[in-house]
Amino acid sequence: MTQLPHSTVDALVNFNRQAIARALNLLEDRRPNRQAQALTLLDTLSTLPASAHVVGLTGPPGVGKSSLISRLIEPQVQDGRRVAIIAVDPSSKVSGGALLGDRGRMQLPNQVYARSYAARDRLGGLSREAFSAVFLLRHCCDVILVETVGVGQSETDIATLADTTVLVVQPFSGDLLQFIKAGVMEIPDILAVNKSDNQELAQKALADTQAALSLARRPAPPESAAWDSPVLAVSATTHLNIGTLSQALSAHWQHLQTTASLERKRAAQHLEWGIGEIVHEVGQRGLAALGGVEGVRAAWNQQPAHWSVVRKLSVLLEDVQYRPSS
Amino acid sequence: METDRPKDRPWVMRTYSGHSTAQASNDLYRLNLSKGQTGLSVAFDLPTQTGYDSDHALARGEVGKVGVPICHIGDMATLFADIPLDQMNTSMTINGTAAWLLALYIAAAERQGVEPQALQGTTQNDIVKEYLSRGTYIFPPEPSLRLTSDVITYTVKNVPKWNPVNVCSYHLQEAGATPVQEVAYALCTAIAVLDTVRASERLDAAEFTAAVGRISFFVNSGVRFIEEVCKLRAFGQLWDELTCERYGVENPKLRRFRYGVQVNSLGLTEAQPENNIPRIVLEALGVTLSKDARCRAMQLPAWNEALGLPRPWDQQWSLRIQQILAFETDLLEYGDIFEGSTVVEGKTSAIKNAAWAEVERVMDMGGVISALGYIKEQLVASHTERVRDITAGDHTIVGVNKFTETAESPLYSGDSSAILKVDEAAERDQVARLQAFRATRNQAEVEAALSGLRAAVLNGENIMPASIRCALASVTTGEWTQTLRDIFGEFRAPTGIGGAAAARTVDGETAQELEELRARVRKSAATLGRPLKVLIGKPGLDGHSNGAEQIAVWCRDAGMEVVYEGIRLSPEQIVTSVRDEGVHLVGLSILSGSHLRLVPEVLTGLRAEGLSDVPVVVGGIIPEDDAEDLRQAGVARVYTPKDFEMLRILSDMVEVAEASA
Numbered sequence: 001m002t003q004l005p006h007s008t009v010d011a012l013v014n015f016n017r018q019a020i021a022r023a024l025n026l027l028e029d030r031r032p033n034r035q036a037q038a039l040t041l042l043d044t045l046s047t048l049p050a051s052a053h054v055v056g057l058t059g060p061p062g063v064g065k066s067s068l069i070s071r072l073i074e075p076q077v078q079d080g081r082r083v084a085i086i087a088v089d090p091s092s093k094v095s096g097g098a099l100l101g102d103r104g105r106m107q108l109p110n111q112v113y114a115r116s117y118a119a120r121d122r123l124g125g126l127s128r129e130a131f132s133a134v135f136l137l138r139h140c141c142d143v144i145l146v147e148t149v150g151v152g153q154s155e156t157d158i159a160t161l162a163d164t165t166v167l168v169v170q171p172f173s174g175d176l177l178q179f180i181k182a183g184v185m186e187i188p189d190i191l192a193v194n195k196s197d198n199q200e201l202a203q204k205a206l207a208d209t210q211a212a213l214s215l216a217r218r219p220a221p222p223e224s225a226a227w228d229s230p231v232l233a234v235s236a237t238t239h240l241n242i243g244t245l246s247q248a249l250s251a252h253w254q255h256l257q258t259t260a261s262l263e264r265k266r267a268a269q270h271l272e273w274g275i276g277e278i279v280h281e282v283g284q285r286g287l288a289a290l291g292g293v294e295g296v297r298a299a300w301n302q303q304p305a306h307w308s309v310v311r312k313l314s315v316l317l318e319d320v321q322y323r324p325s326s
Numbered sequence: 327m328e329t330d331r332p333k334d335r336p337w338v339m340r341t342y343s344g345h346s347t348a349q350a351s352n353d354l355y356r357l358n359l360s361k362g363q364t365g366l367s368v369a370f371d372l373p374t375q376t377g378y379d380s381d382h383a384l385a386r387g388e389v390g391k392v393g394v395p396i397c398h399i400g401d402m403a404t405l406f407a408d409i410p411l412d413q414m415n416t417s418m419t420i421n422g423t424a425a426w427l428l429a430l431y432i433a434a435a436e437r438q439g440v441e442p443q444a445l446q447g448t449t450q451n452d453i454v455k456e457y458l459s460r461g462t463y464i465f466p467p468e469p470s471l472r473l474t475s476d477v478i479t480y481t482v483k484n485v486p487k488w489n490p491v492n493v494c495s496y497h498l499q500e501a502g503a504t505p506v507q508e509v510a511y512a513l514c515t516a517i518a519v520l521d522t523v524r525a526s527e528r529l530d531a532a533e534f535t536a537a538v539g540r541i542s543f544f545v546n547s548g549v550r551f552i553e554e555v556c557k558l559r560a561f562g563q564l565w566d567e568l569t570c571e572r573y574g575v576e577n578p579k580l581r582r583f584r585y586g587v588q589v590n591s592l593g594l595t596e597a598q599p600e601n602n603i604p605r606i607v608l609e610a611l612g613v614t615l616s617k618d619a620r621c622r623a624m625q626l627p628a629w630n631e632a633l634g635l636p637r638p639w640d641q642q643w644s645l646r647i648q649q650i651l652a653f654e655t656d657l658l659e660y661g662d663i664f665e666g667s668t669v670v671e672g673k674t675s676a677i678k679n680a681a682w683a684e685v686e687r688v689m690d691m692g693g694v695i696s697a698l699g700y701i702k703e704q705l706v707a708s709h710t711e712r713v714r715d716i717t718a719g720d721h722t723i724v725g726v727n728k729f730t731e732t733a734e735s736p737l738y739s740g741d742s743s744a745i746l747k748v749d750e751a752a753e754r755d756q757v758a759r760l761q762a763f764r765a766t767r768n769q770a771e772v773e774a775a776l777s778g779l780r781a782a783v784l785n786g787e788n789i790m791p792a793s794i795r796c797a798l799a800s801v802t803t804g805e806w807t808q809t810l811r812d813i814f815g816e817f818r819a820p821t822g823i824g825g826a827a828a829a830r831t832v833d834g835e836t837a838q839e840l841e842e843l844r845a846r847v848r849k850s851a852a853t854l855g856r857p858l859k860v861l862i863g864k865p866g867l868d869g870h871s872n873g874a875e876q877i878a879v880w881c882r883d884a885g886m887e888v889v890y891e892g893i894r895l896s897p898e899q900i901v902t903s904v905r906d907e908g909v910h911l912v913g914l915s916i917l918s919g920s921h922l923r924l925v926p927e928v929l930t931g932l933r934a935e936g937l938s939d940v941p942v943v944v945g946g947i948i949p950e951d952d953a954e955d956l957r958q959a960g961v962a963r964v965y966t967p968k969d970f971e972m973l974r975i976l977s978d979m980v981e982v983a984e985a986s987a
Contacts, residue, residue, distance in 0.1 A: 018905060018936060025908040029855035062699075095844055096857070097882035099823055103903060104891035110898075115906050118887045120857070 009044055012140050015082045017113045020140055024115060027132045039310050042135065046308035050138035050266075052084075053253045056146045056162025063170045064194045065147050066105035067236035072145065072246060077109045082141035085114040086134060088127045088148045096120075102147060113141070126157050128280060131273045134161055135309070159186060160272040163262060164252045166190045166245075171205035187213065187229050190248050196233035196240060206233050227255050270309045271300050274316065281317055290316065333659055336652035337614070338415055338623035340367040341641045342588060344394035346752040348404035351394040355409060357638060363645055365415040365447075367625050368405070369393030370427070372867035372918055375462040376894075377423045377807025381757045384896065387923025388867050389753040393419075396427065397760050398802045402434040412440045416447035417492070417586065417623065422464035424451035425473050426806045429793035432485070436798070448489040448542060448586070451477055454515040454694055455494040457819040458702055459501035461869015461893045464807065467695045469814040471522045473789060478519070479528040480790035482537045490537075491519055492544040492586065495561075499546035500592050501872055502709025505557040505677055508546065510684035511701055513564060514694040516541060517685075520573060521693075528788070538573050539580030542622070547612040548590040549605050553677075554612030556670055558585075558619035560678035564685075586623035587613045596632040596967040598725035598732050603629050607647055614651060617662040624648055630738065632967045634745030634949050635919065702822030706875055713876055717972050718836040726970055742949040748919065760802070767800040775799035776809055783813050821871070821892050823878050839973050840884065843980075847885040850980055854910055854987050858980065859887040861909040863900040865928060868918035869893045873945055876972070877913060884976050897924060901931035904940055911983040916946040922955060929960050941986045943979060945969075962986075 011019035027038050055072075057065045066087075073083050087102035098118030108114055117127040126148055137144050148158050159165045167188035193209060196202030209231045230248050234241040256262040275296055279287050290296050296316065303312045341358055344351040355366055370393040373385035379397050380389045389395050396402055406414075411434070420427045428449050432442050453470040456463040463470065474491060481490040495503070495512035503511065523529065523537055545561070547554045562583035569581040589609035594602045606626050613621040626644040628636030651657055664670040691697040715721035722728050738744045775796040782792035796806055851857045862878045864871060871893050878890040889907050891899075904912055912932075916924060925944055932938055941962040948956070953964040962982045969975055 021905050021908050025856075028908070030851075031855045034855055091887075092882065095883050096848065096885040098887045099878065099882045100887060100889045100907075101821060101824065101891070103889060103907075104818065104821060110902065113906055115908070116889060118857070 008041070009048075012045070012136070013048060015113070015140050020084075020113055020137070021115075023136055024133050027136060028129050038132075039314065042132065043308050043310040045136060045139045046310060048139050050135075052138045052141050052144050053249070054134055054138065054144045054146065054161065054163045055249055056148065056158035056165045057168055058148045058158045058165065058188075059168035061149055063168045064236050065168050066102050068168060068192065068194055068234070068245075069145050069147060070107040071236050071239060071242045072249075073109065073112060075243075075246060076143055077111050081143055083112045084137045084141045084144045085112060086130055086137070086144065086146045087114070087116045088119055088130055088146070089116060090149060091118045091120050113137075126161060128276060131161060131276065135273070159188075160269055163256055163265060164189045164249055166192055166249075168192045168194050169209070170195045171201045189227065189229055189252050190245070191229060191231045192245060193231065193233045194236060197235045197238050202233040202235075202240075206231060226259060227252065270312075271297060274300060274309065274313045277313055278316060290319070331659070331661075334617065334620075336364075336658060337621050337648075338365040338586075339363050339645060339648045339652075340365045340417060340623060340625040341645060342367045342369050342419065342625045342627075343641060344369040344371075344405075345392075345635065345746070346390040346394070346748055347756050348394055348396065348401040350390075350752070352405050352407050352409070354638065355405075358641065358645070359409070361642055361645060362649060365417065365623060366409075367417045368419065370418070370420055371395045372462065372869075374427075374803055375420060375422060376867050377426075377464055377803060377811070378867075379802050379804030380753070380760050382804055384867060387753075387920035388918060389756050390748055391919040392868075395756050396430065396803065397756075398763055398800055399430055399433050399437070399797050400759075400763055400800075402427075402430040402797075403437060406434060406438070410440070411435045411438055412444040414446070415623075417450075418448065419450050421450050421453055421456050421460070422462050422470070423803065423807055424449045425477050425789050425793055426797075426803060428477060428481075428488075429790060429797045432794055433797035442485045443487070445485050446487045448492050449477060450494065450544065451491045452494045452515060452519075452544075454518065454698075455497045455512075456869070457698055457817075458511070458705060459497040459872075460494075461819075461871055462867075463817060463819060463869075465810065465814040466817040467698075469810075470817075471518065471695075472526075474519055475522045475526050475528075476789045478523050478537050478540070479526060479533075480788055482529060482533050482540060484790075486536075489540055489542040489584075491540075492542050493519065494544045496544050496546040496588055498705065499548065499590065501705045502707075502712055503705055504708055505553055506680040506684060507704060507708060509557060509561050509564065509677065509681040510688070511694070512543060512545075512561075513568060513681070513685050514688045514697075514701075516543075516565075517568070517572070517689070518694045524573075534573070535575050535577070535580060538569050538575050539577075539582075541584075543583065543585035545585050545587050545613070545621075546590055547587055547609045549593055549608050551608045551612035551615075552670075553673065554609070555616045555619065555664065556673040557677055558583075558613060559616060559664075559670070559674045560681060561585075562619050563674070564678055564682060583619070584622050586625075587621040588625045589613070589627065591627050591631055593723070594627060594629075594632045595723060595726050597730070598735070599630050599633060600735060600737055601725050602627075602632075603643070603647075606644065607651075610647060610651060614657060616664050617660065618665075630744055632947065633738070634742070634947060635748065637744075637746045699820040699822070702820045703824065706822040706879065709872060709876060710879055713880075713972055714836070716970060718834065723970075742951040745949060763800070764802070771799040772801055772805070775801050776805060779806065779809050780813070783810060818892060821875065821878075821890060823875050823882075823890060836973070843973055843977055844885045846977065846980055850984050853984050857887055858885075858911075858983055859889070859907065859909045860911045860913060860979065860983070861889040861900070861904055861907060862913045862915065863891070863895055863903070863928075864893045864915050865895055865897050865900055865924040866916060866918055866920050867894055868916060868920070870917045871915075873917070874913075874915040877915065877945065877975070880972050880976060881979075884973075897927035897931050900928055901935055901937070904932060904937055905935050909940065910987070911979060912940060912942045913979065914942065914944045914946075916944065916948075919947070921946055921948055922952055925956055925961060926959050939986055941982045943982060945975075 012023060026034055059065055076083050089098050089100050091098040100116035102116055117129050119127045146162055165188045193205045232241050232245055234245055343354055371390050372388045372392055374396050378385045380395045418427055435445055451474055453463055478490040481488040493512050493516045495508040498508045498511055565583040566581045569575045575581050589606055626647055628640035628644050630636055630640055688694055688697045719727050779792045779796050782789055847858055860881055862874050864874050878888050881888045943963040944956055944961050945965040948964055948966050956964055965975055
């Protein structure tokens with residue numbers, strides 16, 4: 001692998017935004033020599049602390065996710081924390097193009113790093129590039145806010161990327177609550193009912209949402225039992241409960257660290273990322289050649305624990321390229 | 327048909343004008359009045375329209391460009407020096423800061439010894455179309471409508487001959503509205519305004535009825551002048567019914583649809599600009615032919631508006647059109663010439679029915695404010711369709727996409743000699759006078775007036791008396807607006823580009839070309855390493871976003887990833903976005919004439935961030951001499967209204983991006 005200048009890594013971990021932008025350009029670049037450089041960069045970074053809290057905000061279009069993000073970053077920036085924002089917008093199936101408009105809907109202080117991605121050919125609300133971007137940014141800043149558009153099941157996608165998932169709805173989002181009740185959708189870590197400007201409306205919406213949650217079938221893995229997803233009535237317009245939402249985010253981050261769930265969660269995310277990359281590189285057939293998702297998971301877990309994600313992934317990819325497709 | 331009836335009185339004749347400084351604009355106004363103009367139409371510069379003093383950082387390069395800078399009562403007094411305000415009919419194109427400019431006007435009149443009761447004129451004061459099209463809004467919808475309502479309730483009681491609101495369908499047409507959309511959305515705006523006034527409970531029943539009677543409209547007239555006749559008849563009938571049914575106005579005189587007009591600028595061309603004269607004449611016919619739907623006031627654009635700022639002679643030519651129409655022809659000698667025409671009546675009722683259906687749809691969404699996003703998407707979609715038709719040749723524009731052969735024009739040789747250049751010294755001069763003015767004020771009086779204003783806003787009192795006190799105490803435009811900004815906050819309007827698709831219905835040759843372009847964009851990803859990503863930016867205070875929105879929509883439909891953040895960005899913000907987003911190309915759109923200031927600032931910022939390899943292209947009303955300067959400064963391409971073929975521009979952009987990879 002190519003050698004990486006120390007200055008680049010130094011600049012990145014010091015939140016130098018010129019360096020971050022160049023590194024993210026590199027991660028997206030599909031030319032083979034750039035890919036090699038990108039892998040070296042990721043590999044080098046994996047030995048360093050990844051201490052940023054990744055918060056994912058998802059929800060249907062028009063519920064005010066961008067405004068909510070604007071509110072959430074204000075106190076963070078005032079406290080001198082380094083904030084990055086990743087926003088993902090859908091791509092047109094016909095033309096492949098995309099309109100990336102979230103920046104314009106946010107009030108971005110000058111100290112923030114923000115980048116928009118098109119979902120491109122990936123289904124669900126995420127973009128393939130967003131995974132490697134978040135992986136990189138975890139080493140560069142204190143908090144990362146990821147905004148995705150999701151309708152129905154694809155809201156769950158964000159959990160493969162975020163440490164803390166916030167589902168944003170507006171009063172009377174009946175459909176989403178149905179998804180939760182039916183167990184189609186995982187329960188988010190925090191549920192925010194935005195646009196609760198009107199007290200009466202907010203109370204009713206809160207009651208509905210809480211009722212839906214109490215009816216939901218929880219898969220209840222043992223470690224998550226301790227976290228009780230809060231439901232909060234908030235308003236980006238009137239600033240209602242923005243402080244409470246920030247506190248809930250910190251509380252969940254605390255919870256992940258004290259229960260060691262963070263490590264487990266991120267390990268699972270890395271595997272998910274790996275599978276995504278494998279499918280992208282070699283397709284479903286290649287994945288089948290590796291024994292499907294189960295096979296990859298087994299092979300992944302057998303690799304030495306101290307290996308970086310990138311190394312694990314490249315070994316698997318090399319492996320699949322030498323297998324005849326069946 | 328009677329021909330011995332007395333001739334009708336002609337409409338008020340105006341020219342939309344103002345530039346450089348209050349002094350220069352006053353000279354121009356007095357010149358125009360001496361040529362037979364019967365009213366004034368004041369164009370304010372963008373800092374004044376968006377509430378910044380001439381020495382504010384955001385005002386740099388914009389002072390005196392698209393209108394006159396008015397920072398305080400001294401400027402206002404200079405603007406109307408030797409123009410007796412009790413005899414003048416003054417229309418002011420002012421919206422976000424309408425209450426303030428009216429306060430300055432009332433204060434300046436007081437200094438001339440003229441009572442408010444004697445003042446005649448109009449404040450445009452329509453914030454909804456600013457959100458939808460024109461872009462000089464400041465505050466969120468609720469406080470903005472409160473300001474509108476304050477102006478109405480104040481003038482009904484104190485300035486009874488004033489038109490406090492000119493509900494604009496004009497800018498909706500400029501943004502792409504069809505006649506039906508134009509009528510429908512303007513009526514929805516009028517409903518939002520009158521409902522707010524009624525809910526304020528400041529007026530008794532008689533005063534409210536008078537307020538309804540003072541609502542006037544500002545419409546657009548395009549070159550399809552027969553359809554325009556029908557549109558205006560439909561408009562009038564709907565307004566009559568609406569004011570009767572919704573607001574219970576019994577006196578038919580107070581239900582009359584009163585409107586002023588500026589004819590269409592969207593259809594004026596840069597190619598063979600002399601052809602704009604017949605277009606303007608026909609457009610003027612659209613609003614004068616039908617006596618029952620004739621305008622009360624008219625202003626005509628100049629033949630060379632698509633090239634830059636018109637000179638006094640260009641404006642004179644347009645005034646002469648009005649005078650020939652009113653005084654040479656027999657236009658004003660007849661009753662309504664369309665009475666009994668089944669063709670006109672059929673078209674009128676078709677527009678009327680479709681418009682009313684659209685009004686009901688918006689009302690079902692909760693009214694014009696709740697439906698802003700929907701309406702903006704409808705407008706962008708209509709405009710996209712228009713651009714597509716021109717590109718495909720389905721919409722003929724003589725001299726542009728048909729009959730393009732031309733002899734050399736003796737009027738215009740392609741250089742910048744046929745337009746007015748604003749003296750760059752005007753800004754320095756204005757700033758120096760502003761700072762001198764501030765130095766001579768009684769600071770204690772200023773503070774007291776501002777705290778009175780703050781109290782009035784917070785206590786929900788009418789803003790006008792406190793604003794007039796501010797004007798008399800020498801408060802500045804920036805101070806007045808900042809006081810309100812601190813309380814109300816600021817607003818960003820929807821961009822509407824999510825809902826429009828340029829390519830949805832292209833067919834034939836255009837579809838083929840679009841497919842080729844898409845293949846080209848896809849292929850560029852190999853050269854660039856990733857899909858082509860562009861940023862479309864609007865630096866400065868200019869809010870005319872149609873061009874930028876169209877480019878953004880078409881780029882998306884050609885397969886590009888497009889970052890678009892809306893209007894009013896500082897060069898610094900644009901540079902930050904270019905850096906963070908990792909785009910391959912930057913497209914800047916500027917129509918305010920401040921390109922020579924703003925574009926180099928973006929280029930310098932890019933260099934400072936190590937991004938000098940990212941190519942910049944610029945679009946706008948840019949005279950050829952300036953275009954050359956911009957290219958010298960490092961701009962890769964300059965596109966002007968001459969470049970109407972969207973696909974060709976896009977293809978050129980791909981080439982530029984690839985060349986820099």
